[in-house]
Every structure is written in C-alpha cells, then in structure tokens.
Amino acid sequence: MTMPIIGCIADDFTGATDVASMLVSAGMRTLQTIGVPTTPLDDDVEAVVVALKSRTLPADEAVSQSLEALAWLQAQGCEQFYFKYCSTFDSTPAGNIGPVTDALMTSLGTDFTVACPALPANQRTVYNGYLFAGGVPLNESGMQDHPLTPMTDANLVRVLGAQTHQRVDLIYYATLNEGVEAVEARMQALRSAGVGIAVCDAIDTQHLHTLARACRHLPLVTAGSGLALGLPANLTDRLPAAGQADALPAIAGREAILSGSCSRATLAQLEHAREHYPSHYLDALALADDFEGVIAAALALAEEHLDRGPVLLYASASPEDVRRAQEALGVAEAGALVERAMAEIAQSLVEHHGVRRLLVAGGETSGAVVNALGVQGLRIGPSIDPGVPWTTTFGTPAPLALTLKSGNFGTRDFMTKAWRMLP
Secondary structure (H helix, E strand, C coil): CCCCCEEEEECCHHHHHHHHHHHHHCCCCEEEEECCCCCCCCCCCCEEEEECCCCCCCHHHHHHHHHHHHHHHHHCCCCEEEEECCCCCCCECCECHHHHHHHHHHHHCCCCEEEECCEHHHCEEEECCEEEECCEEHHHCCHHHCCCCCCCCCEHHHHHHCCCCCEEEEECHHHHHHCHHHHHHHHHHHHHCCEEEEEECECCHHHHHHHHHHCCCCCEEEECCHHHHCHHHHHHHHCCCCCCCCCCCCCCCEEEEEECCCCHHHHHHHHHHHCCCCEEECCHHHHHHCHHHHHHHHHHHHHHHHHHCCEEEECCCCHHHHHHHHHHHCHHHHHHHHHHHHHHHHHHHHHHCCEEEEEEECHHHHHHHHHHHCCCEEEEEEEEECCEEEEEEECCCCCCEEEEECCCCCCCCHHHHHHHHCC
C-alpha cells in the first residue's frame, strides 16, 4: 500500500476540503478524514487531510486536538506536515493559529516554519506582511463583521506575534521574486537570528510555487491552501500517472443547498441562486421562537420541489440582521441555533427525502452537517472553483456527493454551476 507523504491538519471542515483539492489538482491522491480516525489508513493515497473543527475552540482544546491529529498522521508514515488555516487568517483573539503552531513545532522538534495564508486565485494576497482580500486590506473586506472570528487588523506579523511564543518576521515579495535560493538564504538568516516563524508575502501563484520549493526540507509548514499547489512539485517521482487523482464515482439522487455563511461572497451567491431555485429562509429569531415549526416548513418546501432539481435552504443574513439576532440571543446561542437547524435539516433530507447530492456553504455549517450525517471522511474530486471540490463520502450508510464551501470562496454563480460538474 502507498504510504502518505504529506499529512495536513485543518482547523475547519471547508478548509480541509480546500487544501485537499489543491493537492489533488497538483496530482496527489488525497483523502480527508472528519476528525482523527481511530483506525489505520487503508487507502492508497499520497496525502491525508485531518479535518478538525478547532478554529473557534478554546486554545488548549485546539492544541490538544491538533497534537492528536499529528500523532495519527505520524503513525501513518507522513513525512511532511501542514497546518492549514483560512486564507483570511481568522480564529479567536487568543489564537488559535499561534498556539497550535507552537505546539506542532515543539512536538516535531523544529525551531522554524513559515506562515502564508495567500491564495491569489481567490484574491487573497500578502504584500509587505499585510493580508489583502478582494483587493482591499483584510479589515476592510467584510471580515471585520464576521459573526464569530472578526478580523480588524491586516498586519500578519502583528496578529501572529500576539498569539505565539516565537519571534515573527517577514519574507518579502522581492525576495520571492529572486527565486528559491534567495528565499532559502532569507530563511537561514532569519533562523540564525532566532526567528521561529516567517510570514511570507505572496502576490501571485508563482510566489507560492517558489516558496513551496524552498520549504521542501521543512518538517512543518503552516498556510492557507495556496501553498499546497506547489508542494507536489517536490515529489514528482513519487506521484501517480496524470488524471488519476480526482476521479470520483457517479452518485444519483435528489439535490439540495444548505447555507449558514454570512460572508459577502456567499450572500452574492445566494442572490444568484434564488433566481434559479426554490428557496426558504430560516431566521435565527424565528428558530428561537419555534425551532421545530421552522424546520418543518423548510422540509415541506423541499419535498414540494426536490423532484425538479436543487432546493435552497439558508440561514445566511446581512451583518445588520446577524447583529440583531446576536443582541437578542447572544453570539453563541444564535450560531448554535443555526448549526443545529442545518444539521437537523441535512439529516432529514438524506434519511427521508432521498437527497444524495448536497452543497453546503459555511465552515461552521459544514461541520454541523457532516457530524449529523456521520461522515467519517471524503474522497476528493474535481474543483468547482479554486479551493472547493466535489467529494464523495465514506462512513455514511450510502455514499453522498458533497461539497463543503468556505463562506468566502466561489464565483457568484457557484451554486448553479456546481451541479453541471457532477458525473
């Protein structure tokens, strides 16, 4: 059996499919697990991604889960490890990017790693250490209004420096322009000066390929999904023949879209999708008043229309509506209500309404849905948009076609074009 080479630890479920899709697109057969498995790997793959839901946990819990994932990946034979966080670098004010990075470095016995959330294909770039999203600084991109992990500072050296015990410095885009040897020299100079984490600029995809080449000997890298585009080039003599990595079986069945994300990108996608599909909005305040009644109404609409194509059930709301719900219910309770509603709807759609093809938008929503469905893992297929692939599940009573979309990802027509890409 093929032993995996790269082992990834992702801090949420959509982020896990994001990095897995990048590895697949670059030629690595990749498996994603939901949580840390309790049994050894039995698939022939070159990369494994362990999907955690640790981004918004207390830092000590995020560290514990990440170390558990690392130990399992080491037991499977992985040689290089990748801590994957969002391209918007968001977690909680206390972490968890810094604390998890510190713990992984200590466990692996390394004194140096990189941090690079850039994904230029999705307009996430790092310039002079500042993270840009959609061409504007992160704190002007809408992420300042995120209901769970608001980001009010675009300076990654400053943000990460407040979370970690390591010294943090920067590898500038000008150094990346000079090529692999220049980046390696800068890494060595930083390391000699006692720097533990180098934030890396990247304003185009070539920068990511250059950085990946320079990281080929590092036991640990930390990044968004973009760096994964370049890592397989370090392993070309150990990868399968072209065209094998993203093959998935055809799965027939009814189709549904569930969305809990309140990101600007998802709100635009929902506006487009509502022009094409029957839709039903689940209001958080209504859920608090009559949870089962709101769920029943959503499922009734779904059953009425499912035979004619996808139905859209969403709790996504504007920042103003989100704030109103949070003020009335509390931040945690408002989020928990939406997650519980989406989980219950997903379970009913699959178990009682014949849905076998499911698109889910939002990291927290995706986590709730896969847990409710008992998904143990995903086989990664072709990308719909950069960072968002179709997958097939294992661990469910019958395989499902499933895509888990990060809230900020995808073009405006994502929710309509996705269905055309299924076998």
